[in-house]
Amino acid sequence: xxxxxxxxxxxxxxxxQGATKAVEDVSLSLKEGELLGxxxxxxxxxxxxxxxxxxxxxxxxxIISGEILYKxxxxxxxxxxxxxxxxxWKEISFIPQSAMxxxxxxxxxxxxxxxxxMIRGGFNQKKADEKSSYLFDLVGIDDKRLRDYxxxxxxxxxxxVAIAMAIALDPKxxxxxEPVTAxxxxxxxxxxxxxxxxxKSLNLSIILVTHDISVIAYTCQKVAVMYAGEIIExxxxxxxxxRPLHPYTMGLNNAFPDLLSKKSDxxxxxxxxxxxxxxxxxxCRFKMRCPFSQVQCNNKPEKFKLSDQHQVSCxxxxxxxxxxxxxxxASTWVNNV
Amino acid sequence: MSNSKPILELQNVSKFYDISRNIKELFxxxxxxxxxxxxxxxxxxxxETVGxxxxxxxxxxxxxxxxxxLLEPSKGNIYFLSKxxxxxxxxxxxxxxxxxxxxxxxxxxALNPRFTIKNILLEPLRSLDFPADQHNSLLANVMNLVKxxxxxxxxxxxxHELSGGQLQRVVLARALIINPLFVVADEPVSMxxxxxxxxILNAFNEAKKKINFTAIYISHDLALVKYVCExxxxxxxxxxxxxxxxxxxxxNPLHPYTKALVSAxPVPHVNQSHEPLPIKGNIPDATAEYSGCKFAERCPMSKEIxxxxxxxLENKNEKNQKAAxxxx
Numbered sequence: 098x099x100x101x102x103x104x105x106x107x108x109x110x111x112x113x114q115g116a117t118k119a120v121e122d123v124s125l126s127l128k129e130g131e132l133l134g135x136x137x138x139x140x141x142x143x144x145x146x147x148x149x150x151x152x153x154x155x156x157x158x159x160i161i162s163g164e165i166l167y168k169x170x171x172x173x174x175x176x177x178x179x180x181x182x183x184x185x186w187k188e189i190s191f192i193p194q195s196a197m198x199x200x201x202x203x204x205x206x207x208x209x210x211x212x213x214x215m216i217r218g219g220f221n222q223k224k225a226d227e228k229s230s231y232l233f234d235l236v237g238i239d240d241k242r243l244r245d246y247x248x249x250x251x252x253x254x255x256x257x258v259a260i261a262m263a264i265a266l267d268p269k270x271x272x273x274x275e276p277v278t279a280x281x282x283x284x285x286x287x288x289x290x291x292x293x294x295x296x297k298s299l300n301l302s303i304i305l306v307t308h309d310i311s312v313i314a315y316t317c318q319k320v321a322v323m324y325a326g327e328i329i330e331x332x333x334x335x336x337x338x339x340r341p342l343h344p345y346t347m348g349l350n351n352a353f354p355d356l357l358s359k360k361s362d363x364x365x366x367x368x369x370x371x372x373x374x375x376x377x378x379x380x381c382r383f384k385m386r387c388p389f390s391q392v393q394c395n396n397k398p399e400k401f402k403l404s405d406q407h408q409v410s411c412x413x414x415x416x417x418x419x420x421x422x423x424x425x426x427a428s429t430w431v432n433n434v
Numbered sequence: 435m436s437n438s439k440p441i442l443e444l445q446n447v448s449k450f451y452d453i454s455r456n457i458k459e460l461f462x463x464x465x466x467x468x469x470x471x472x473x474x475x476x477x478x479x480x481x482e483t484v485g486x487x488x489x490x491x492x493x494x495x496x497x498x499x500x501x502x503x504l505l506e507p508s509k510g511n512i513y514f515l516s517k518x519x520x521x522x523x524x525x526x527x528x529x530x531x532x533x534x535x536x537x538x539x540x541x542x543x544a545l546n547p548r549f550t551i552k553n554i555l556l557e558p559l560r561s562l563d564f565p566a567d568q569h570n571s572l573l574a575n576v577m578n579l580v581k582x583x584x585x586x587x588x589x590x591x592x593x594h595e596l597s598g599g600q601l602q603r604v605v606l607a608r609a610l611i612i613n614p615l616f617v618v619a620d621e622p623v624s625m626x627x628x629x630x631x632x633x634i635l636n637a638f639n640e641a642k643k644k645i646n647f648t649a650i651y652i653s654h655d656l657a658l659v660k661y662v663c664e665x666x667x668x669x670x671x672x673x674x675x676x677x678x679x680x681x682x683x684x685x686n687p688l689h690p691y692t693k694a695l696v697s698a699x700p701v702p703h704v705n706q707s708h709e710p711l712p713i714k715g716n717i718p719d720a721t722a723e724y725s726g727c728k729f730a731e732r733c734p735m736s737k738e739i740x741x742x743x744x745x746x747l748e749n750k751n752e753k754n755q756k757a758a759x760x761x762x
Contacts, residue, residue, distance in 0.1 A: 138627040251716050252490075281489035281654060286698040286711055293708075308628065311700035315708075335704045352632040354657035356684060356699050364661060366633035370597045 099166075100302055101150070101189070101270055102126040106163030108142075108149050117374045119145040119158070121326040124400075127270065127302050132292075134313035134334070135306045136349075137323035140371055143306045144194060146323070147274050150304070151191040152181070167270075186217050187266045192273040196259030200247040206258055207243040210265065218266045232261040235298075236291060253284035257291070264295060271295075272304045277312060289316050310353050314338055322346050325371050325382040332407030342409040342417045345383050347424035365427045381412070388429050389413055389420055439516060440477035441616060441648050442501065447474045447510035448672075449496050453721075466721045470496040472672040473510075475747075480615075483642065483649045485659035485680065487695070488669035491717060494652045497669070498618045501650065502536055503527070514616070532562050535609040537619040541601035541626075545593040551604055552589035558612050576611040579644060580604075580637045599630035603637060610641055617649045623658065635662060656699050660684055668692050671720060671728045674747055678755030688750055688757035690733045727759070735761055 108120035119142045127133050137143045148154045150165055152172070164171045167188060172181035193199050201209060207229060214225035230240035236257040247255060256276060263271050273292070277285040293316060295301055305317060313320050313334060321331040322343065330343040341347045351365035369386040372378055378385065380395040387394070391412070398410045413420060423429050450467040459466065471493040478484055488494045499505045500512060503519045512519050514530065522530060535558075538544035545554055555576065559569050577585045580603045593601060602622065609617060622638070623631040639662065642649060653659050659666055659680065666683045668676040668691070676689040687693045694713045700706070713732045727733070730740035739760050747758040 138629060253716060282656070282698040282700075283489065283694060283711065283713070284716070286700070289700075290708075290710070309700070310628075310702040314702050314704055315700040315706060338702060338704055349628060350702065352629045353702050354631075354655070354661050355703075356657045356660060356696070356701050357703070364632035364635060366631070366636065367629040368633070370599065370630065 098128075099126040100129050100131075100168065102166045103146075103150070104164045104166070106146070106149060106165065107161040108145050108154065108158055109161050110145075110155070110158045112157060115375055118377055119326055119374060120149065121377075123163070123323075123326075123328050125321055125328060125331065127304060129269070129302055130296065130300055131319060132296055132303045132305065132317045134317035134320040135304065135323060136308065136310060136313050136320060138308060138371060140374070141323040142326040142374075143323050144274055147191070147272050147304065147306045150272055151189055152185060153191060153193075186213070186268065188268050189270045189272065190263040190266070190268040192259050192263045192271065192276055194274040195279055196276065197252050197255040197279065199259060200255060202247055205244055205246055206250075210243065210262065213262050213265045228265065229261075232265055235264070235295070236261045251284075253280055253288065256280065256284075256288055260288075260291065260295070264299065264301070267299070268301070270302045270304065272306070274306045275308070276305065278307070278309070285312075292316060310338070310349065322349070325377060326374055327382060327410065329383065329411070330407075330409045332403075336407050340417075341421065342403070342407065342414055343383075343411045344387050344389050344413075344420060344424060347421060348386075348430060351424070351427075351430065363427045365430045367430060381410070389423070438479060440513075441480045441515060442478040443476075443513040443516075444501075445475050445511045445513070447497075447500060447507045447512060448472045449493070449500055449505060450508045468720045469493075469672045470720065471500065471507075474669075474672075474674055475510075476667060476674065476677060478648060478650070480648055481646060482665055483651060483663045485663035485666040486650060486652045486669060487654065487656060487659050487666055489654060489695075489717060491671075491720060492669045493672040494654075494669055495620055498536070498620050498650065498652050502534060502618055503530060528562060532612055533615040535612065535614040535617050537609045537617060537622045538605055539621040539624060541598060541605045542593075544605050545601060547593050549592075550589065551591050551593070551596075554593075554604060555589075555608055555611055558608060562612060564612065572611055572613075576607045579610060579641050580607045581633075582607060597630075598626050599633060602626060602630075602634050606634065606637060606641070610645065610647075613645050614647055617647050618652070619649060620652045621654070622651075624653070624655070631658075638662065656684065656695065657701075668695065671717065673728060674756075674758065675729065676755070676757045677747065678757075679753060682753050682755050686755075688755060688762045689729075689759050690735055691729050692757075737761075 104124050106120055106123045109116040109118055123146060135143045149160055160173060165173050167184050170177055170180050172184055210229040211225045214220040214228055229243055233240040238254055238257055277288050296303055317334050320334045320337050321328045324345050330337055330346050348367040352367060354364060367386050372382055381398050384390040384394040393412045398412045400408055400410050401414045402408045449471040450469055452465045452467050486494045500507055506520055555573055556569055574585060582588055582603050623634050651662050663680050666680040667674055670691050676692045684696060687696050694711055698711055712734045715732050726741040726743055727745050730736040745758045745760050747756050750757050750762050
């Protein structure tokens with residue numbers, strides 16, 4: 098059974114120039130104990146999507162349509178307001194982007210932990226402090242450090258504190274928005290290993306939002322690739338990375354530096370930049386940058402399900418074998434190599 | 435190569451920042467020193483692209499600033515074309531700036547929002563007294579070099595009208611317009627998206643071939659350093675721990691820190707090793723005094739000697755790979 102399913106979610110930002118269609122017709126599901134990665138470039142809507150699930154979107158953003166089901170309760174439905182509120186943080190918690198800056202600099206860490214545990218979780222102070230020590234132990238920080246202020250912590254340790262807060266009320270799902278982006282590789286690795294450990298020991302389901310394919314490859318089982326507000330490809334990490342079906346995923350693979358590759362390998366950029374979501378193009382949103390676009394691409398591509406493991410939104414999905422061969426050549430993407 | 439004269443040479447360069455952290459220390463006269471760069475020596479030869487790799491706080495940006503003569507070293511000397519850059523007089527400093535340029539990390543902050551792209555690009559020519567009749571040809575050349583596309587389309591625009599990738603090309607063009615001998619690139623693509631990164635790096639590589647400058651590429655990302663640089667210097671807490679050909683550093687790292695760094699880099703492949711890292715803990719406080727190897731307390735193979743004797747950066751094999759470790 099799916100723990101969380103999102104069906105046809107649309108989120109728009111309203112500004113002076115009209116609506117920015119940040120998330121368009123997104124559907125995905127998360128099973129218990131699954132680690133789902135959402136990958137995409139900046140501005141592709143991945144953060145908006147993550148924030149919509151936890152209900153902490155910006156005041157200018159509005160969920161236009163769609164449903165988010167947590168254990169078959171639609172938490173977007175106003176009728177379920179009280180139920181939905183209980184879901185927040187107790188069932189689904191959130192680690193915001195640059196969690197290191199999300200700690201309040203004038204309060205001790207212990208007080209910030211108490212805030213979560215006492216106000217949201219209904220613990221008394223003594224119990225809250227005990228739980229904080231336990232959580233710190235779990236994320237690998239000495240519990241003496243609870244008495245410190247955030248500025249006394251390094252970046253990686255602040256990230257650990259943010260994780261401790263997120264798992265404080267034993268949620269089922271943790272949504273982590275770029276949890277390792279500002280961290281050095283060694284610390285990054287430690288945090289990713291921590292996620293893995295917590296997932297196993299607490300039976301957590303995790304949604305990991307990132308722009309880094311290698312982070313996905315290292316940690317996740319399932320991945321959704323987003324482009325310009327839409328999920329364009331989704332499936333098992335292995336099949337999406339090794340046998341991508343969407344030209345954008347192929348292009349992203351080419352553009353990604355790989356430590357194991359040969360020096361002679363050429364990094365291939367995807368020319369152009371993502372479309373403005375105030376007026377997104379009709380049809381496929383990648384068509385302007387796509388070397389394989391056809392007339393047909395002016396119509397919105399359907400979501401082709403190849404198997405339970407793999408789905409793609411591309412009209413030329415059935416030619417993916419040939420396209421993949423062409424996409425691996427730099428001349429396909431750049432004119433004057 | 436080792437017989438020719440280096441274009442840049444650092445001799446035992448150190449840079450200490452003093453920070454008085456609180457009023458008690460201030461009155462007690464305690465001046466804690468952050469040793470951002472300590473006892474760093476290396477030579478760079480013409481045509482090389484050298485990556486300076488390290489985690490945040492390891493002193494790589496300070497090192498870049500020292501080389502650019504934006505900071506004065508606390509100890510040691512830096513020679514550019516055999517002249518000490520801190521002893522320049524009068525016009526010599528302008529000559530130095532005609533030869534050495536910087537590519538900034540964040541293109542959104544590095545460009546004056548009230549200047550048009552044309553003015554941004556002409557600024558170095560004006561301030562370094564290039565004759566006005568050369569301006570237009572240099573401008574056209576550099577726009578072509580960084581593949582900024584249709585020249586007339588961009589020149590009248592302001593920075594906010596361009597995308598991040600285009601802005602970084604402008605930053606690149608501004609550094610290269612005077613045809614510098616030496617370029618310091620400080621994390622030039624870390625602010626950019628993956629799909630545009632590759633374009634900037636390719637433009638950088640091509641420009642390097644065409645105008646043949648020597649470069650230092652400062653980065654925390656080993657995969658990018660590998661793509662751009664043939665030689666890599668690895669820094670830890672202000673000191674060099676390893677220096678060698680990039681391919682060797684990646685394939686056959688010598689220093690335990692480099693080994694940990696290489697194994698920590700995630701790769702975009704599914705079946706990668708999940709082995710635990712061989713090191714523990716965090717980077718210690720940069721104000722601490724060390725009588726031995728700075729990495730000893732985190733190192734899996736440290737012995738007594740590591741805590742007592744500072745290891746020297748020595749050649750360890752025939753491939754000119756140097757490491758500062760007692761046990762390599």
